Amino acid sequence: MRGRPPLKDYIQIPRCPFCGMNIERPQEVVATANSPGVPVGSCTCGAVYAFDVSGRNLGSAFIEALVFACNMDWDMAWGLLPDKDYREEIVKNYDPQNHLIIPGGFFEGRKIAGALYFIRLNRDMLEVTRRSVTKLLDRPAISHVSGEKADFNEGKKVSKKELEAWVKEYRVESVLRAARQDHKILWLLRRLLCAGDPLIRMRAADLMGKAAKIIVLANPGIVSELLKALINSLADTGASSWATLDAVGEIMGNSIDTFSGYLPALLPLLHEDHLQADVLRALHRIAAANPELLRKFSSLFISFLGDSNPEVRGYAVLILGALGETGARTELESLRGDNSEIALYESGRLIKKSVGRLAEEALRDMNQL
Template identity: 50%
Template sequence: MSKELALKPTCPFCGLPVARPKEQVTRRPNEMPVESCSCGAVYACDITGHNLGAAFIEALVFSCNLDWDLAWGLLPEEDYLEKLVENYDYETHLIVPGGFYEGRRISGALYFVKLHPDILEVTRQGVQKKLARAAAISSQTSTAPPGEKKFTKKEIEALVNEYQVETLLNIARSERRLIRELQRLLYAGDELLRFRAADILGKVAAFIAQKDPENIARLLQRLLTSVTGPGSSGWGAIDAAGAIIASLPETFAGYIPALYQLLADTTLRPQALRAIGSIARVKPGLIRPACLRFLPFLQDPDPATRGYTAWLLGNLSAAAARDMLRGLQDDGQPVTFYDSGNLQKKTVAQLASEALAKMEVGEPVHGY
């Protein structure tokens, strides 16, 4: 891309160049990379551009030195100013007005908050100490252990694109950024890449959770929170949540009710059914008590909803669904179906027939 179409980010308050946001070390749910400008403005990075409300809160609270009581007592315009810089690419630290860079869709954003000088005087020293600590830890963890190769974002994306699961699991042993990079790919423009990223994230999370289950629990919280905002499309976050729960169902079964809540949103319902179905495939007993709540979705106007519901009920061997599934065997509407790194088109009728067949032998249908 030409230099004219990719710009270095600058502060919208003072116009000076700003540094790449840093990963925080506070280990709070939903935290985002943050930094500050020399003028005192603090900015948070929403890598995907789908969580701007959370980015605003992150910037405001961090500006207040993580003093939530202070942050919630402030008034816009009177106590602080806010500005949004869109089309930000965290990978290259560039603003891309056209929204595409080297074949990638750029939808990230920097959310700036600048406190009134009187408040800034109180909070600024603490903010700078936290940022200095984040920078120090980042420099310590950015170097791979001796003999270990450090992988770039592009290399990780290529491995996901090629569905190199074992290689990525090996990388997870030493590369702390892998979870973040896989999460970023959940919002890729390519549908198959999103599915593969969600699938692999579940497998990587299962590996990491053996030593650090709290970190994966926080990841699940972030994924599920990210899809509840106004206008959220879910992208690959819901599939990833389902894949993580399915990878360690006994450990993360407590998050299943959050997936049930997503069924009320018609735009998120197909993804939620896929996620629930992936859990039912490996641990049907966790989902079977909720079986009857899925039956009405077999008559949903959306073919994807009907198809994923049929697949889910097949995984549950839900005898109560047999008659309704038989009623779908002439439904020729296509549904995108993912299985082990590949996408294929199946009709609702095919999924219904497969579900009925599995009920006869008591075995779940694989894939999602």
């Protein structure tokens, strides 16, 4: 009879992945417009960490940890580069109830899905932020302030709560007015790319593209760094892309002349099965802005028309329609009877259309060329 696995295989004490020291339980900090939106903590070595309860919103946890490491200085965080300015690690299967790491993912009948996202700045930056980060954690947590105004006042920086309300209500003008004064809004919008509601995610991506179009006139470097960060985040195959690629497509589509050079970074992602539909959706946004950029890849998009995933078929149809690719008529004709429905985002709404209807619309538009 085989013995039970050692206790260490069931539970572990949470430790810093950088120095190996035990860490404290992440905690809520004093609520202000710029305070972290999730529980956070710090290690004696200078690393900080943010807690993601679901283990699926790692993009948001990364942002919270990075900005917290910078003492809530969004401008400083915006200018940092991975590996050069900071290192990052993820500790999965964290149980906040018992402050333990559960390697198996289940404990006392509960699924343990939480994750701790660690950021450690380089030595020079640590000296700047360590004291302030420690002081922030020493302050008691208080409840979030309620009753904020829903509209944007000139000269006032937007809060996370206000922005989330604007995105939910699709208040485009409020977001754009804020973007003219506060470039941090792009980071705040990025947090919402991982929202639980798919419509909120898509609206956040849409508004990020519109805000970036304004910000790029004053500081294209900031938007360029955002694009790099979004694309680089897709390298973590264990994390969901959520609306990351939609944001990339919206930013490029709204400022296509400035950011068309990022197209070669998107095309290889079509070989990743779990990203294909999202990549095609982003490419459709780019094709609508400048069809010539994608016309030479028409044969590749035609090959996706026979894919087993209806989203892949549907978004490939949309791209070919935007390109006016008459060479795909035969393949599009064969999809007329495809009743599989997919969700499409249009001007703040999610609507459903069948792949067959999309094919018919694409053929109709081609006949009018």
